[in-house]
Structures are given as C-alpha cells and as structure tokens.
Amino acid sequence: MFKPSKTNIISGERMTIVEIFFSPSGTTQKVADHIAGNFDGKKENCNLLIYNGEKELESDDVAIVAMPVFAGRIPKTARERLSKIKANDTPAIAVVNYGNAHVSDSLLELVELLKENEFNVIAAASTVSHHSIFDGVAVGRPDSSDLEKIDEFSKRCMEKIESEESLSCEIPGNRPYVDYKQLPFVIGCDETLCAFCYDCVSICPEQAIAEDDPIETDLDSCSRCTACISICPEDARSFIGDAFEAKKPEFEKANAERKEPEFYL
Ligand SMILES: Cc1cc2nc3c(=O)[nH]c(=O)nc-3n(C[C@H](O)[C@H](O)[C@H](O)COP(=O)(O)O)c2cc1C
Ligand code: SF4
Ligand code: SF4
Numbered sequence: 379m380f381k382p383s384k385t386n387i388i389s390g391e392r393m394t395i396v397e398i399f400f401s402p403s404g405t406t407q408k409v410a411d412h413i414a415g416n417f418d419g420k421k422e423n424c425n426l427l428i429y430n431g432e433k434e435l436e437s438d439d440v441a442i443v444a445m446p447v448f449a450g451r452i453p454k455t456a457r458e459r460l461s462k463i464k465a466n467d468t469p470a471i472a473v474v475n476y477g478n479a480h481v482s483d484s485l486l487e488l489v490e491l492l493k494e495n496e497f498n499v500i501a502a503a504s505t506v507s508h509h510s511i512f513d514g515v516a517v518g519r520p521d522s523s524d525l526e527k528i529d530e531f532s533k534r535c536m537e538k539i540e541s542e543e544s545l546s547c548e549i550p551g552n553r554p555y556v557d558y559k560q561l562p563f564v565i566g567c568d569e570t571l572c573a574f575c576y577d578c579v580s581i582c583p584e585q586a587i588a589e590d591d592p593i594e595t596d597l598d599s600c601s602r603c604t605a606c607i608s609i610c611p612e613d614a615r616s617f618i619g620d621a622f623e624a625k626k627p628e629f630e631k632a633n634a635e636r637k638e639p640e641f642y643l
Contacts, residue, residue: 393419396435398463399444400426400456402583402605405507405520406475410444412525413471416532426459427583427605433463435497440539441470443492446510449559450482452491453601455583460491469539470497477509478516479633485642486551499545500538502642503531510604511563511617514630524639531641538643547642561602564619567593571614578606578615 395417401407407425414421417440424433435441443460445452452460452474470492474484481504492499506524509515520528567578572592579587586600595606607615 394422394436394439395419395442396422396424396439397442397444398424398426398460399442400453400459400583401444401446402427402603403508403510403608405510406444406446406473409473409475409505409507409520409528410442412520412528413442413444413473413532413535416529417536424463426456427581430459431462435463435465435468437466437468439465439468441465441468441492441497442473443470443488443497444473444475445484445488447474447476447481447484447504448601448603449561450480450484450556451558452484452488453603454558455601455603457487457491461495464495465492465497467496467498469500471535472499472502473505474503475505475507477512477633478506478519478637479509479629481550481640483551483553483555486549486553487555489545489549500543500643501531501535501545502547502549503528503639505639506637509633510608511561511602512626512629512633514626515633516636520639527639527641531639531643534641534643545642549642563602563617563622563625564597565595565600565602565606566616566618567595568614568616569593571612573612573614575611577609577611581605581609 395414397410397414399407399410472488485504489499489502507519578592584599586596588594
C-alpha cells in the first residue's frame with residue numbers, strides 16, 4: 379500500500395513529468411497518461427509520432443517513456459526518434475504496451491536504450507492493450523483491472539523516486555534482440571469513403587502516403603503502424619487482402635487467453 383511521503387519531492391514545483399510516447403492507435407498514450415495522472419507536478423508531452431527533434435531532460439524531471447510492441451521490438455522509427463532524447467540521470471519509468479501476444483525483447487530494448495541515453499531507469503512495465511491490427515484480441519483493454527494495477531505500480535514508482543533507488547529487477551529478453559520484421563499485410567484506402575482531408579498524410583511517421591493522393595500508400599516504407607487508420611474520420615483506411623483475412627481468425631484464436639501486465643521495480 380502506498381504511503382504518502384513526508385518529504386514529497388513529487389509535488390515539488392520544479393518537477394516536470396515528461397511523457398514520451400509513440401502511440402499510433404492511442405492505447406500506449408492512454409497508459410502513459412494514466413501513470414502520469416498519479417503524479418503531481420507540471421506535465422509535458424513529447425509525442426514521437428510527430429516529434430522528430432532533439433531534447434534534453436533535467437535531473438529533477440521524471441520521464442514516463444511508453445512504446446508499443448511491434449513484432450517483439452520497439453518500432454524502428456520510435457527507436458530512432460527516442461535516441462535523440464537525452465537525459466541527465468533523469469528518473470524514468472519504461473513501459474512497453476502490447477496486444478496480448480508477445481513482449482519478446484522490447485522491454486529489454488527500451489530499458490537499455492534509455493540507460494544509453496543517461497536516463498536513470500527506476501521501474502519498468504509491460505501492459506496489455508487492444509491489439510491495433512487484430513481487433514478481436516484484448517478488446518476493451520486496458521480495462522479497470524489493468525488500470526488499478528497501473529495505479530498501484532505508479533505509487534510504487536513514486537516511492538522509488540523519493541528514496542532515490544534504481545531498477546533492481548532483471549528485465550526479460552535476449553540479446554541480440556529479435557530481428558525487425560515487416561508485416562506482409564496491405565493497408566488500403568477506400569476511395570469512395572475518403573474525404574481528402576489529408577490527416578493521414580500529416581500523421582504518417584514514414585511519409586508513406588502520397589501528399590497529393592491519400593489513396594496511394596507506399597507499402598515499402600509503411601510500417602503498418604495503424605496511425606492513419608486511427609486518425610481517419612471517414613473509416614476509409616484498413617488492412618485488406620487475402621493474407622490478412624486468412625491470418626486474422628488464426629491469430630485471434632491463438633491469442634485469446636488473457637495476459638496480465640507485468641511490473642519490474
Ligand atoms: C506493426 C505492429 C506489430 C505488432 N506486434 C505485436 C507483437 O509483437 N506483440 C503483441 O503482443 N502485439 C503486437 N502489436 C499490437 C500492439 O503492440 C498493441 O496493439 C499496442 O498496444 C498498440 O499501441 P498503440 O495503441 O499506442 O498504437 C503490433 C501492432 C502493430 C501495429
Ligand atoms: S501508411 Fe503505414 S506507416 Fe503511414 S500511418 Fe499508415 S500504417 Fe503507419
Ligand atoms: S484521413 Fe481518411 S478521409 Fe482523410 S485523406 Fe486520409 S483516407 Fe482520406
């Protein structure tokens with residue numbers, strides 16, 4: 379049970395809670411927001427879906443760094459963008475958010491990348507959310523049971539920051555990390571639904587959608603991140619094709635059993 383500290387540096391005015399996330403379909407941000415909501419102090423967002431610049435954090439900031447799991451890794455573009463964010467022994471909570479299939483090496487990868495960039499990783503978690511490709515998996519998650527566990531974890535993180543402890547648990551995963559794998563599925567756009575608002579063009583982190591023609595997607599550069607599907611106000615974009623339709627029921631059956639979030643302190 380979390381006990382409020384007498385020397386509550388968490389509510390110190392100088393402290394900024396910096397949420398750093400890459401969240402194409404929104405659930406990773408939801409988890410990061412939920413953790414941040416447990417902390418007092420000024421909040422700042424660094425959304426790596428759109429931000430691709432340098433940044434330096436101070437030692438009295440607290441970072442919540444949340445990434446989705448893509449084929450057992452953190453997304454390549456998110457990794458490249460996160461590499462430009464440097465810290466100064468800044469306490470960090472590392473979170474990977476996955477679709478009830480496999481975490482593989484992603485949490486180890488995130489923790490190691492943060493340490494390379496001078497973050498002081500104090501805690502880590504893998505959380506489960508609605509699968510952004512196979513939408514029959516982990517429907518409705520994170521749910522109230524997940525969020526309760528995340529609240530409890532957040533409070534334990536506060537205690538660790540106050541007592542200036544670092545991460546002491548070992549993070550599961552292997553080195554070398556599993557190879558990056560591009561999913562073979564096709565993202566399509568239904569011309570009859572598209573309203574040519576160009577929101578998908580602006581959000582795409584891979585510049586894979588033609589600026590002058592949102593119907594065209596360059597599948598060689600597309601990472602299948604799902605940001606364009608989520609943002610489209612007309613539901614014009616989706617996974618299509620025989621390979622996807624064949625895989626969907628098989629994948630949903632294989633990953634139907636509920637997995638629980640895991641916390642490392
Ligand atoms: C390209 C891609 C690959 C994925 N690979 C995995 C995976 O290896 N394991 C898993 O459990 N979920 C996987 N997922 C599901 C996402 O990790 C999960 O839905 C995540 O919560 C999405 O985060 P977001 O809502 O912030 O985009 C994948 C999703 C995408 C788009
Ligand atoms: S086109 Fe591909 S990379 Fe671009 S937002 Fe859509 S799914 Fe992501
Ligand atoms: S976001 Fe949807 S409606 Fe807007 S241009 Fe893209 S596909 Fe068309």
